[in-house]
Amino acid sequence: MASTAAEATAEQQQVNGNGDQKTRHSEVGHKSLLKSDDLYQYILETSVYPREPESMKELREVTAKHPWNLMTTSADEGQFLNMLLKLIGAKKTMEIGVYTGYSLLATALAIPEDGTVRDPASCSSYATNRRFSFSPDLGTDEETLLLFWQILAMDINRDNYELGLPCIEKAGVAHKIDFREGPALPVLDQLLQDEANHGSFDFVFVDADKDNYLNYHERLMKLVKMGGLIGYDNTLWNGSVVLPADAPMRKYIRYYRDFVLELNKALAADDRVEICQLPVGDGVTLCRRVK
Amino acid sequence: MASTATEAAAQPAAAAEQQQVNGNGEQKTRHSEVGHKSLLKSDDLYQYILETSVYPREPESMKELREVTAKHPWNLMTTSADEGQFLNMLLKLIGAKKTMEIGVYTGYSLLATALAIPEDGTILAMDINRENYELGLPCIEKAGVAHKIDFREGPALPVLDQLLEDDANHGSFDFVFVDADKDNYLNYHERLMKLVKMGGLIGYDNTLWNGSVVLPADAPMRKYIRYYRDFVIELNKALAADDRVEICQLPVGDGVTLCRRVK
Numbered sequence: 001m002a003s004t005a006a007e008a009t010a011e012q013q014q015v016n017g018n019g020d021q022k023t024r025h026s027e028v029g030h031k032s033l034l035k036s037d038d039l040y041q042y043i044l045e046t047s048v049y050p051r052e053p054e055s056m057k058e059l060r061e062v063t064a065k066h067p068w069n070l071m072t073t074s075a076d077e078g079q080f081l082n083m084l085l086k087l088i089g090a091k092k093t094m095e096i097g098v099y100t101g102y103s104l105l106a107t108a109l110a111i112p113e114d115g116t117v118r119d120p121a122s123c124s125s126y127a128t129n130r131r132f133s134f135s136p137d138l139g140t141d142e143e144t145l146l147l148f149w150q151i152l153a154m155d156i157n158r159d160n161y162e163l164g165l166p167c168i169e170k171a172g173v174a175h176k177i178d179f180r181e182g183p184a185l186p187v188l189d190q191l192l193q194d195e196a197n198h199g200s201f202d203f204v205f206v207d208a209d210k211d212n213y214l215n216y217h218e219r220l221m222k223l224v225k226m227g228g229l230i231g232y233d234n235t236l237w238n239g240s241v242v243l244p245a246d247a248p249m250r251k252y253i254r255y256y257r258d259f260v261l262e263l264n265k266a267l268a269a270d271d272r273v274e275i276c277q278l279p280v281g282d283g284v285t286l287c288r289r290v291k
Numbered sequence: 292m293a294s295t296a297t298e299a300a301a302q303p304a305a306a307a308e309q310q311q312v313n314g315n316g317e318q319k320t321r322h323s324e325v326g327h328k329s330l331l332k333s334d335d336l337y338q339y340i341l342e343t344s345v346y347p348r349e350p351e352s353m354k355e356l357r358e359v360t361a362k363h364p365w366n367l368m369t370t371s372a373d374e375g376q377f378l379n380m381l382l383k384l385i386g387a388k389k390t391m392e393i394g395v396y397t398g399y400s401l402l403a404t405a406l407a408i409p410e411d412g413t414i415l416a417m418d419i420n421r422e423n424y425e426l427g428l429p430c431i432e433k434a435g436v437a438h439k440i441d442f443r444e445g446p447a448l449p450v451l452d453q454l455l456e457d458d459a460n461h462g463s464f465d466f467v468f469v470d471a472d473k474d475n476y477l478n479y480h481e482r483l484m485k486l487v488k489m490g491g492l493i494g495y496d497n498t499l500w501n502g503s504v505v506l507p508a509d510a511p512m513r514k515y516i517r518y519y520r521d522f523v524i525e526l527n528k529a530l531a532a533d534d535r536v537e538i539c540q541l542p543v544g545d546g547v548t549l550c551r552r553v554k
Contacts, residue, residue: 032542033336039542047527076540080539087492236340242333269347275380
């Protein structure tokens with residue numbers, strides 16, 4: 001359930017027999033919102049794991065060894081995002097909050113090869129982590145760097161992204177990703193300075209600092225296209241949204257709980273979007289832009 | 292959790308349910324007003340979702356239909372409000388126009404569908420019981436979307452087989468919602484695999500079957516839950532193994548498995 005590094009390190013950590021750090025939670029990094037762990041395991045074992053792409057399995061296993069693995073997107077949510085993106089035919093997406101990249105990989109596997117050439121100079125991080133693809137139409141001149149990016153991915157921590165990146169590269173989809181290290185708000189504000197970016201994104205997944213969701217929302221309302229979709233993650237916040245304020249709860253749960261409650265009320269009242277709050281993962285609220 | 296008239300009517304448990312009559316003289320079961328509990332870890336959490344994100348956005352016509360249905364003795368069968376909202380959004384997201392519904396009851400998911408698809412969208416809706424459909428129909432008419440619905444009373448399999456006789460119907464449906472007799476889901480599936488378009492979507496309802504899919508076979512459970520449980524478990528295995536579809540099993544309502552046709 002931790003969504004920031006500080007949250008994750010505060011979790012009680014134990015070391016198991018293999019020397020892997022293991023938190024109190026299940027191997028997927030967190031419990032579900034369902035009425036029993038058995039039911040959640042049933043869904044995973046019956047419908048998720050048998051269909052999970054090899055690259056996603058690998059990334060999940062790499063992540064499980066990481067001390068902050070509570071932050072990862074769960075496998076059932078990854079599968080849902082992947083299907084959703086295919087259903088809506090998303091081509092140009094954004095992700096705020098990457099961690100090791102499980103939902104990012106789910107996204108990259110779902111969206112089609114775009115083939116649009118972008119100007120390398122317009123991407124500040126193109127010199128690092130770039131996948132260079134050579135289009136047969138443009139010849140095989142090794143001096144030519146063709147930039148294909150369709151997923152703008154932002155996180156304050158590049159190291160975690162680089163932990164999962166080999167799995168994404170092995171899956172052959174890393175070239176779709178434009179990763180920017182640092183806070184997202186400045187990037188969004190920069191994007192908004194160019195009218196061409198307004199209403200240009202098909203889908204945005206927000207899985208980051210809860211105290212900034214509403215700030216992201218204001219900008220995303222201009223960046224996402226009409227009929228486009230935003231997914232806000234962790235909106236049921238471990239179920240704590242229904243606990244009394246004085247109930248015992250982890251520090252970081254308590255700290256961000258008010259922001260989550262406020263977010264949920266604000267989204268429900270926002271007539272620029274139609275909403276749907278699903279109990280997948282830790283709760284994801286889908287917002288479809290209608291104004 | 293009853294999903295067919297047979298299940299609901301033959302349900303001694305329903306009669307055995309402690310029923311109270313509330314102040315308005317309406318029959319009220321032990322369950323919440325939506326007719327059934329959720330799969331979530333607490334009723335409070337489920338109520339939170341309903342009150343925060345569902346009810347404030349529920350169209351008036353759907354609210355009315357829900358209230359009409361709440362008075363019906365088989366209201367356990369109805370689609371829940373959160374699932375109705377999800378279907379409505381899903382249909383808009385995929386731009387569905389030509390849809391089908393197997394299992395209607397009073398029409399809550401049918402109305403959610405009719406409100407989502409465009410003016411010239413169509414829904415082929417089948418149920419063995421026309422009376423229940425007619426209970427909800429006034430709400431659908433009032434909403435101005437009844438013209439999109441082609442209701443057929445009777446079992447669905449013959450209708451599907453008849454559709455398949457004409458090649459023009461193959462691969463013609465954008466979306467199908469199956470919320471009916473669990474012992475026939477796999478029979479529907481074989482036909483839907485030809486009727487739904489490539490990339491089209493089928494939703495199978497009740498695939499977590501009140502959570503009973505994880506109970507030991509000898510655990511105490513209602514008769515109809517036990518009876519259909521094996522069919523649901525078999526369905527889930529079959530869908531997971533079916534490479535003609537990509538799947539996603541969501542814990543919405545009583546569990547809905549989305550199947551996107553890829554072959």
